[in-house]
Amino acid sequence: MRDVKPQIREIEMEIKAYHYTPGPLGLRWLEGIKKGIIMAAKCRKCGNIFIPPKIYCPKCFSEVEDLVELREKPYLASYTIIYRDFNGERLSTPVIVGLVRFKGVDGGLIHYIEGPVEKLAIGASLEPVFRSERRGSITDIEHFRLV
Amino acid sequence: MPKIALVGMGYTGFTRSSEHLSFREMVYQAAVKAYNDAGGIDPRRDVDAFISCQEDFWEGVSISDEFAPDQLGGVLKPVYTVTGDGLHCVANAYMMIRSGVADIVVVESHGKPSEIISMSDIVWFSTDPIYVRPLKLPNPHALQALEARVYMRSRGLRREDLGLYVIQSLGNALLSDRAPYAAKLDLDGYLEAEYVVDPLTAYDIARYSDAAIVAVVASEEIARKLTDQPVWIDGVGWATEISTISMRSMEEDVATKLAARMAYDQANVKDPRREFDFAEVDERYSYKAIQAIEALGLARIDTVASDLRDGSFSRSGSLPVNPSGGALGEGVPLEAHGLARLLSAYEQLRGRAGRAQLSDAEKAVVHGWRGLGTSSSIVLVLSR
Incomplete structure (x- = not known):
């Protein structure tokens, strides 16, 4: 038994071998991120503005075609400081993760937060910090900075 | 309308690991006990259908539902798998019997997390691949910590309150034979613990355990x-x-509220605080149990x-919650966790909860949740 187990453990799952389709609105949204713009989907029927974007409105089930640019600064709706990883190992540097929301917009983005800890509070104002080299991914935003 | 009953349950495990048995063999052991408990039924002869709650990624086997029949005695019988908490299996059995397609249905769920080497990766793999997963958060529990902070703030719950819940539950678990993490803990001990994902410490996050649980559900006549x-x-x-996690309310557990409403309507429960x-309840996280209670x-x-601080949910309180402990003491055997709650309720209602037996146990509510990052809840009303 003992001799067999290590061999079984060598099997690795193919969990990285997938393509994921962001969908037409998601694609336009990611193109916006690449340009340094954060947008939200807007439902023509019920007026719901939401993020992340989908081609269906989660509120009224209508098909959604529009994206609108979000010009106002987002705010911190919740946050956590991660001190240890899933296996209980202490991180060399704790990281802050937040739920980033925009006023009047349903949903939001989960992302890394940086900035002075004394400003870390629910409701704190944020601004996105984009990477200089961008490829159309949520990680084109390096983090949201507390302002 | 004819009633539907639980007539037998069996389990194996509730250990940190169970190396000597495969998960299928664990299910077999639990099934033998459940069939014996149900008056000695023979699954090859007496059972109409079988339902299994499992998830391919937990098994490390794709299309793992194909592996479900044998260890239950269900070969050449109607068998299907539900990807949900074990209590979702019970709901399916209930529907099959109520609709008349079966009179006696066996449900099972199991979890062997001790075999899963890349648990963190699998958990993270359940997140949205476009908007969340690329962030590679070092600890996916962070997603629940975001909710914990919002919930605690909205209800005025402090760290000490989570501590009270944890101390109570781990203490209750000392009365259980199924709780490898049961402990006698005091508030100082709780408050000394460092945060894992602020505001949650290691005490607030249930660990894993291996277990298999089988239940037999039957029509009133058969029961x-x-x-x-x-x-x-x-x-x-x-x-x-x-x-989408960012679209959830976080201030309340809406799914549990709606599930309870559906179950209470059927069971004619008008005043849950007095009737049970x-x-x-699911307590994969201390705060989540409190949210479920509400x-x-x-x-x-x-x-x-204030109810929590008054001890209302302790064993001697007006409404004991997890009187023989919950996930914090037992560990989480993945999708079997809901059946673990069902098992505890079943034992209480039959007067067979041993040292954990409550003096008054006639009617109970049982709650399940699918865990980290999910928003699926299920509620059962049971009576003896």
């Missing part, structure tokens, strides 16, 4: 033939909130914190 102690399933409800003798209507939004 009365098999046992003189049927546990009636008076209502079943389930609901799922939205898949005890509750079994969503089940067992506490009011404005008094859930």
